[in-house]
Amino acid sequence: MKVKRSLIAEIKNMILQSREQAIRAVDNTRVLMYWNIGKRIFEEEQAGKERADYGSFLIRSLSEALQPEFGSGFSVRQLERYRQFFRTFPIASALRTQFSWTHYKLLLSIDNEAKREYYILEAVKSNWTARQLERQINSQLYERLLLSNDKESVLAVARGEKVPSNATEIIKDPTVLEFLGLKQKPAYYERDLEAELISHLNDFLLELGHGFSFVARQRRIHLDGDEFFVDLVCYNRLLQSFVLFEIKTHKLTHQDLGQLQMYVNYYDRFEKQEFENPTIGVLLCADKNDAVVKISLPENNRSIVASKYQLYLPTEDQLLKELKSELDKLDDIN
Incomplete structure (x- = not known):
């Protein structure tokens, strides 16, 4: 007796979906961990702000304590990035669950707030992968649209407030x-x-x-x-x-x-x-x-x-x- 191909295909699909959900859940947990680490660093830094060099001292000390045990994800540069992550996205509930840490690293590289908001909105609306988001940033999508449009119009379309x-x-x-x-x-x-x-x-x-x-x-x-x-x-x-x-x-x-x-x-x-x-x-x-x-x-x-x-x-x-x-x-x- 042969098993139906449709049943095999259905179960394969279940396995693949479960794997994808598990990977996404792990990545969401990692994103929240980095955000919370950034928050604690920022709060501790503010508590000792009377010392001008306390921020850099704090991050160096944390890196020396954490990196030997937990690896390069806790280097000085990475800890500074986690602090920047919290300061750029200060509300945890507003973080996008469909974004991986790679998405957020790309967004953190954008200093202009309006430009960053545009890429966030477009990435959510078009369901961009991290690779697609990187390609759009590298191809200067935002700037190219501004050549034929004003900034507010570009953002209004991205927000869904205006139909082209x-x-x-x-x-x-x-x-x-x-x-x-x-x-x-x-x-x-x-x-x-x-x-x-x-x-x-x-x-x-x-x-x-x-x-x-x-x-x-x-x-x-x-x-x-x-x-x-x-x-x-x-x-x-x-x-x-x-x-x-x-x-x-x-x-x-x-x-x-x-x-x-x-x-x-x-x-x-x-x-x-x-x-x-x-x-x-x-x-x-x-x-x-x-x-x-x-x-x-x-x-x-x-x-x-x-x-x-x-x-x-x-x-x-x-x-x-x-x-x-x-x-x-x-x-x-x-």
């Missing part, structure tokens, strides 16, 4: 595609770049942001005997609209914008349902001239976005330079 109303509130510029692992070289074929995006679809959707799902690749449009193909079709449930992606491995031209506008018009007239919002078109291009984009599109444009893609993570200096450039533009307008 147009593409610029969720489409990043630049779009970072370092996960493809492609080396920098003068040119790529568009079909090759598209194929790499499909083979790394989960990473691509993570880069796109919350609410995106994949619909189709090379979606054919037939117009009175002529055929056209949309590179990638996605859907965003927050915007309740189709999002069409065209990939251009050259510098963007006004003809590229016209082509994408045609695709957007087609989807609005033949694919979009009455309850859905207008279609959005995104041009992923190797380079672009913002003035050409602005002049080529209507003044009230809300449907076409041009985003320069990068095959490597931007440096902090690059992002600060771009942010300063945007602020200077605003100052000129005002």
